[in-house]
Amino acid sequence: MIVLGISPLDKDATVSIVEDGKILFAAGEERFTRNKQQDGFPAFALKQALAYTQLTADDIDIVAYPFLEAEQEKVLFTKNIAKESQVITQTDTSNLSSLLNQAERKKSVRTDVINGLKNANEKHEKGVLKQIFYKLAGTNSWFSKIVAKHESNKWAKEAELSFSQWQDELTSQLNKLGLSDKLRRVDHHLSHAANSYFSSGFEQALCITIDGYGSGLAGSVSIAENGKFKRLAEIDYPYSLGTFYEHVTSSLGFKPSRHEGKIVGLAAFGDPQVLTEVLLSRFIESAGNFKINQANNIYFSRYLASRFSKIDVASAYQNVLEIVTQNMVAYWVKKTGISNIVLSGGVTANVKLNQRIFAIEQVKQIYVYPNMGDGGCASGAALFFSPPKTFTQSISHCYFGPDYSTQEMETEIIANNLSYSKPEFLAKEVAELINQGNVIARFSGRMEYGPRALGNRTIMYHAKEVEVNQWLNKKLGRTEFMPFAPVTLFEARERCYLNISGAEHTAEFMTITFDCTEEMIQQCPAAVHVDGTARPQLIKRETNPGYYDIIKEYEKLSGIPSLINTSFNMHEEPIVCSPQEAIKAFLHGEIDFLVLGDFLIKHPKITET
Template sequence: MTAILGISAFYHDSAAALVVDGRIVAAAQEERFTRVKHDAAFPTRAVAYCLEAAGLTSADVDFVAFYDKPLSKFERLLETYLAYAPSGFRSFRLAIPLWLKDKLHMRRMIRKALGDGCRARLVFTDHHESHAASAFFPGPFDRAAILTLDGVGEWSTTTVGVGEGSRIELLEHIAFPHSLGLLYSAFTYYCGFKVNSGEYKLMGLAPYGRPVYKDAILEKLMDLKADGSFRLDLGYFNYCQGLTMTGDRFHELFGGPPRSPESTLEQRHMDLAASIQWVTEEVVLRIGREAARKTGAENLVMAGGVALNCVANGRLLREGPFDDVWIQPAAGDAGGALGAALFVWHQLLEKPREPRGRDAQQGSFLGPRFGDAEIGRFLAGQGVQASPCETEDELYEQVAGHLADDKIVGWFQGRMEFGPRSLGARSIIGDPRSPAMQATMNLKIKFRESFRPFAPAVLRERASEWFDIDPKHESPYMLLVAPVREEKRTPIDPETLRTMEDDPDLRRRVNVVRSEVPAVTHVDYSARLQTVDEDRNPRFHRLIEAFERITGCPILVNTSFNVRGEPIVCTPEDAYRCFLATDMDVLVLEDYVIVKDDAARKAGESVRERYLSQFQLD
């Protein structure tokens, strides 16, 4: 037996992953255990979980693979500060203590965390090699082009490579400070959202605007070539030397200072979001075409934070040169832990890989699970009188009935998801036919901006009937956007359309019914698609089937089981607290169905303020 522990830490979303004899046994982000969103600390609890899930101790680990090379990253940091000295001194002064305390001593920290009994060999992989490995090795293809895009690793910000059999090779790269991820984050910051978490918001805001600034971006901010390579004019940015993303020239170009967080969104911000989204999609399409030309591959795999831009991914699949595209579900830094472990197994140990036309990610259900006995003890301790459903069919019919009655349900089943998306293990679900569902979920459950769209979870075999997606393609990890089919759309009269386009109140715009499933139809008729199949996710699939039997609709609204500023719930206790503190109607913990009564609603009033105060708004 060969056990390889992968670790990512200290930058964004620390995580651990365990691979045993080439099989992915467990993977989880540290934030799910500590309840600190995007926790970047060393993933002590995630490591402990992975070992426990495999029935191993640290003494059983043969290799520990860290997802990047801290010394190379430190070299880039020093070179950048020296290039901009003395203007970057404040940023330098804040960064250096953390490097001297922790990041430069990764070997010592890993040894200390795993204890004296661990004799594992330590391996440090290149950041983008880790991303590439996380994309190719678990993917479904024997041969594929590889595209990795993020803010920055050691030096690379974008790479093109190829994977074949059990080996990967990176062929080209774009180097820091020229970065598509940092460019997108600059607009995230400028529009008043938090860097490294608000990019989703910017993507969701884009359809409300028009790309009127795209020419300014391409003429002033970046020199984009036909092959997708580019250079940024760094005079507009501040991320190399300062504590902010954008500089005075950027602010002058786009009409004023950055938007203050939580302040009113103006049409200008929506147009800026639409413009940078347009440019991002154009860059991804061009690089994708270049990757196909350079590798001759028919399929593509992707990873890195920019690979979470599901709108760009959808366009690349529809308009690009590839037969199929597979994106690592944990495409950001967390997935680097998994990639590093798989890199050791396949690339360094030269172990064979046998793709079978379906990915080896196991639906990305790689986190902890909790049985009925444990849940029953927890509920009894909370004074909740509940019994598990006697049969699965009873469970599905009961929950589907609540959903059809316009109830909002917390759905907690099986192993927790690895990656940023809830995929039917830790989900909040609802009826997509309800015109008010999107606003209700956003404002009363998630406590977040009303403009943000929700994803449709649709039976895979029915997806192409409702969305413009080829039946041969799937989107199990909610990483592709597809348009709602024309025949499922609801016509909007021209006067309403004109009024809506000029309405500054996004709540009124989002509440306009655009299709038969308005709760999952964005203002541009797009939907962030999750296809649900019986093999990966049998319980969620059967629940949607039960809902379809009642309503005729094979779709549910699916959003992550958390409130704004909180990580996705991990334990039954996390789920129950979130249930009490929000306006959720029903909580399903494995086979237990808890319907909120008046007493629970009253208890929730006292829980809510205390609960929400724990989490920092993002």
């Protein structure tokens, strides 16, 4: 059976083609339009998918879409928001002022230098009138309740229009392709559960899904066993940890649904205890579930951001996210006795959260779907209708995008009048260049599926100098608080990371952090965050021989089994897809060398000197 999965059209539109449980092709529309998190019908990605798999629309048996009919979605979220209104009315917030005063006394003045901030005490301050409004709308017991209800109702109206718009576009585009009668819909969180379970290799698993919104929910807990799902708990929208984290992202001056990783980076510099009790007062926790009081009131986080330092606000939000999620997962692990955890949903892009879930005493193995956000729902929905025949086989890679021929690459090199060679021992020569202090971009094979660069569209550098976080980010036009992530030889994993057993598979996809060993901290300071953690990609030779060989040759030269791996793209652009885009980014970023397939290209600035 051949299933075409199409992710939600509201952002990061993605296509996946699955045949009998095997992903044949998967890629986001952004890679072809060059517009980050491209919304709308993924026409370019679909065209590429059909061409790559040599299929036509007639060959498709099912078109899978991970949302219900627009009217059904409306019924679900309208009912939930009406119930939320009662919770807001009944919840006592009279202790908030006292908690905020206690938080004020916990503040401290810092002199640390934090790259990307003017100073360690920087707040996201606004004008006086805005700050007064934020305080009233966010913390006043009477007025904030009115605002919270208003914001939820406003969200509902916008969501109704959005679902109607994207449903019309989906139907229209499928009609043009003659595929509308093949459309099958699946509950959003079931598509998240399906992608994580069916690619995990676990016969039995506890599926945890956490995101912003999907089919009336913001999360779910299910048992998956022998290809079947049994839902145990539902986190009703608007009690959304996705919205919770989007609020702090926006309130600290970043783009929600895009820059949440910056909050994770900032959090490590702050003191979580300053505001943790304030934030926890918003949560109403029960057995394996929770509610968030005034969940859609963004003015609460904006008030905190204007009153407290960015790093303390970020640290508290990260800490509370971890506490609430750990409590929920630990409850269901203990209740079910299941020690294999699989995660999906946009919130599980939070690699520190995933480490904390793995730290739960009863959890023995963890796996996070590589494309955990809504883009991954395309494959999840497709896998739901076309599951694998056996449930103990995991995916070994996520190189599911397009690749390009040697001739296509050479043609593009010549068109740009670049100096190049075709070394007999490419990996050895590249390793020597890295060891000498050169920055190398690598473009080879099929493009990675999902948000992480995993070697085929990657920039590499040695991790011996911590200063690289400043100058390379500047060269690439980025502002980051996290260090670059490392790629590490699989066999060296225990030399570099603590407590990694049971998480090795998900670490192949750069979806979880670990505490680093002293050897890693000393040898690779550029890849270790201020809190002593790193987010590695473990690499096996059978997964990606060309990439592995470079790191292995570098280890022979330096004794170090890790390199920096950062995505091959310029700031705010998608990861490169084609040779043309690779060369453009290579030249614009002034990267020293480009590995384009079997070719090694010097940057013109080097050739000229």
